[in-house]
Amino acid sequence: MALLEVENLQTHFRTPDGITRAVDGVSFHVDEGETLAIVGESGCGKSVTSMSLMRLIPEPPGKIAGSIRFRGKDLLKLSDREMRDIRGNDISMIFQEPMTSLNPVLTVGRQIGETLQLHQGLDKEAAEARAVELLTLVGIPEPARRVREYPHQLSGGMRQRVMIAISLACSPKLLIADEPTTALDVTIQAQILQLMLDLKRRVGAAVILITHDLGVVAEVAERVMVMYAGRKVEEAPVADLFRSPRHPYTQGLLGAVPKLGSSLTGAARRLAEIPGQVPSLKQRITGCAFAGRCALATDLCREVAPGLEEKSSRHFAACHFAKKEAAAA
Amino acid sequence: MNAPLLQVNDLKKHFPVKGSILRRNASRVYAVDGVSFEIARGETLSLVGESGCGKSTVGRAILRLFDITAGQVVLDGQRIDDLSPDRLRRIRRRVQVVFQDPFSSLNPRLSVRDILAEPIRNFDLAKSSAELESKVASLMDTVRLPRDALDRRPHEFSGGQRQRICIARALAAEPDLIVCDEAVSALDVSVKAQIVNLLQDLQREFGLALLFISHDLAIVEHMTHRVAVMYLGKIVEMAPRNQIFAAPKHPYTKALLSAVPVPDPAARRNPMILKGDVPSPINPPMGCRFHTRCPFVFDRCRSEEPELRQREEGQWAACHLETLPETPALAT
Numbered sequence: 001m002a003l004l005e006v007e008n009l010q011t012h013f014r015t016p017d018g019i020t021r022a023v024d025g026v027s028f029h030v031d032e033g034e035t036l037a038i039v040g041e042s043g044c045g046k047s048v049t050s051m052s053l054m055r056l057i058p059e060p061p062g063k064i065a066g067s068i069r070f071r072g073k074d075l076l077k078l079s080d081r082e083m084r085d086i087r088g089n090d091i092s093m094i095f096q097e098p099m100t101s102l103n104p105v106l107t108v109g110r111q112i113g114e115t116l117q118l119h120q121g122l123d124k125e126a127a128e129a130r131a132v133e134l135l136t137l138v139g140i141p142e143p144a145r146r147v148r149e150y151p152h153q154l155s156g157g158m159r160q161r162v163m164i165a166i167s168l169a170c171s172p173k174l175l176i177a178d179e180p181t182t183a184l185d186v187t188i189q190a191q192i193l194q195l196m197l198d199l200k201r202r203v204g205a206a207v208i209l210i211t212h213d214l215g216v217v218a219e220v221a222e223r224v225m226v227m228y229a230g231r232k233v234e235e236a237p238v239a240d241l242f243r244s245p246r247h248p249y250t251q252g253l254l255g256a257v258p259k260l261g262s263s264l265t266g267a268a269r270r271l272a273e274i275p276g277q278v279p280s281l282k283q284r285i286t287g288c289a290f291a292g293r294c295a296l297a298t299d300l301c302r303e304v305a306p307g308l309e310e311k312s313s314r315h316f317a318a319c320h321f322a323k324k325e326a327a328a329a
Numbered sequence: 330m331n332a333p334l335l336q337v338n339d340l341k342k343h344f345p346v347k348g349s350i351l352r353r354n355a356s357r358v359y360a361v362d363g364v365s366f367e368i369a370r371g372e373t374l375s376l377v378g379e380s381g382c383g384k385s386t387v388g389r390a391i392l393r394l395f396d397i398t399a400g401q402v403v404l405d406g407q408r409i410d411d412l413s414p415d416r417l418r419r420i421r422r423r424v425q426v427v428f429q430d431p432f433s434s435l436n437p438r439l440s441v442r443d444i445l446a447e448p449i450r451n452f453d454l455a456k457s458s459a460e461l462e463s464k465v466a467s468l469m470d471t472v473r474l475p476r477d478a479l480d481r482r483p484h485e486f487s488g489g490q491r492q493r494i495c496i497a498r499a500l501a502a503e504p505d506l507i508v509c510d511e512a513v514s515a516l517d518v519s520v521k522a523q524i525v526n527l528l529q530d531l532q533r534e535f536g537l538a539l540l541f542i543s544h545d546l547a548i549v550e551h552m553t554h555r556v557a558v559m560y561l562g563k564i565v566e567m568a569p570r571n572q573i574f575a576a577p578k579h580p581y582t583k584a585l586l587s588a589v590p591v592p593d594p595a596a597r598r599n600p601m602i603l604k605g606d607v608p609s610p611i612n613p614p615m616g617c618r619f620h621t622r623c624p625f626v627f628d629r630c631r632s633e634e635p636e637l638r639q640r641e642e643g644q645w646a647a648c649h650l651e652t653l654p655e656t657p658a659l660a661t
Binding site for chain 2: 185186212243257258261262263264
């Protein structure tokens with residue numbers, strides 16, 4: 001059984017000028033210990049998806065429908081109290097901006113300890129001792145001193161390490177990382193990604209990594225799901241997706257990113273552009289959401305939304321024109 | 330050979346740090362601390378480095394958005410860092426800028442027409458209102474925006490379109506050099522590609538020189554002629570594109586390149602991961618500024634600052650090591 005099974009997730013927001021369909025019927029699953037990446041551009045619904053999993057969407061104006069089954073339990077049916085027991089304990093989250101997600105007036109140790117006291121019933125001393133261990137685990141030098149410091153005394157990379165320490169404090173089964181390295185410099189990003197992978201292996205948690213950076217996806221993910229305009233357009237094992245993307249949007253995205261080393265392998269070619277821009281989510285989109293920007297689009301695409309189909313083994317795409325591969329060994 | 334379009338000689342910019350009442354002007358931030366380079370006509374030079382390395386400060390100093398602490402900025406043989414405000418105004422036409430955030434760099438109360446007409450009027454580039462109008466319209470064609478969008482205001486456009494407006498505004502002054510300060514960093518992947526392609530087309534069309542300030546090495550490699558890598562206010566390596574990406578001579582360049590995630594799962598490699606954080610520019614390390622994070626550090630690095638020396642034709646690096654060891658002592 002999968003660790004997490006999401007079915008037909010719909011997260012809509014009521015706004016003054018109509019309903020915004022931020023996530024519009026998305027289904028996926030995460031297996032134990034697996035790393036699933038969700039990629040897409042701004043406004044594709046990837047962050048709203050992750051917030052919905054944690055039930056962090058304010059209702060109203062938001063509304064979550066569908067089902068989110070975590071180890072068989074539907075999270076959407078739990079009471080607030082039951083949900084609180086799961087957050088930070090079984091499922092935890094790392095956000096993009098470590099400065100705004102840490103409390104500026106509490107020491108780092110208190111913030112790590114809070115989770116432990118709440119979920120594991122440790123007393124204050126035990127929680128602090130454990131906090132020092134966790135800081136050591138995430139590679140912060142002089143943990144016994146740092147544990148008494150405030151977030152503003154730490155660099156961006158160290159703050160993100162603290163966030164990781166908090167999220168791993170209770171050995172969660174699922175870790176949701178929403179653009180965890182986007183605000184960091186590349187050399188620090190490399191440190192943090194390595195740390196996350198390392199700890200994930202040690203703790204045995206599954207990870208949902210939300211990012212717009214295809215480079216990061218290629219480095220850390222096992223399976224990838226591509227979102228566009230609130231819908232899932234493609235899903236595949238990582239090597240498969242990069243080798244033979246099926247959906248025209250995925251193909252466009254991959255063509256639009258320059259690869260490091262491009263100047264060494266012959267003349268730098270022109271970057272592929274995806275013409276136009278993402279459609280507004282305020283109107284209901286009939287047909288394929290990508291039809292307006294797709295070179296292959298026909299009347300069929302504009303009228304009938306393509307369903308997600310398995311095009312080759314474990315490789316799903318929602319496109320009328322993506323060819324199905326004969327089942328080969 | 331022609332003189333370079335822009336020459337920057339030993340540029341320094343230090344910012345005072347406000348001290349307390351007891352310790353006035355306690356210290357200074359050495360944001361840029363002795364940087365020299367040239368840009369030829371029609372050339373793209375990229376300044377790369379991590380946050381706080383001083384790359385944006387260099388761009389702003391060239392635009393003279395503040396006065397510099399020491400050094401010279403020479404445009405076409407004329408020093409521009411010490412010009413009077415009146416004479417500077419005329420020079421300003423020749424060096425324009427595109428900033429990172431197209432949301433905050435356009436006046437929300439002006440229509441696109443007014444935004445584009447302003448520099449043309451300001452620098453007397455149109456003789457009649459008919460000429461002004463036709464120039465504004467053709468700028469829209471140049472940046473591939475529809476002419477009928479001229480009466481709209483910035484909030485009606487998407488991020489990519491706004492960045493096109495910023496580029497059109499820079500072009501309106503008919504400049505020789507455009508400073509692009511993280512001009513594509515805030516954009517989504519597919520839109521980024523559109524703007525990068527546009528900048529390359531415009532450079533070819535108008536023979537523009539670009540100072541491209543960016544932290545995105547893959548984009549830099551895609552569009553630049555030469556690269557200068559900055560670390561803590563200094564250039565540590567400068568070279569033509571092919572040389573620097575094929576064979577970096579400075580350990581920092583090497584680490585930067587190896588830290589960039591490659592969008593190809595087949596190419597998973599062992600990156601050279603640097604230890605620790607960038608030190609504070611208020612109190613930069615003695616000797617080589619990179620020595621606190623360098624995997625190849627030895628005694629000399631801690632006491633003696635390496636000079637920027639030419640290693641190969643056009644490739645300069647500031648490192649005591651002639652050749653970098655193959656396998657660095659990997660840090661975890």
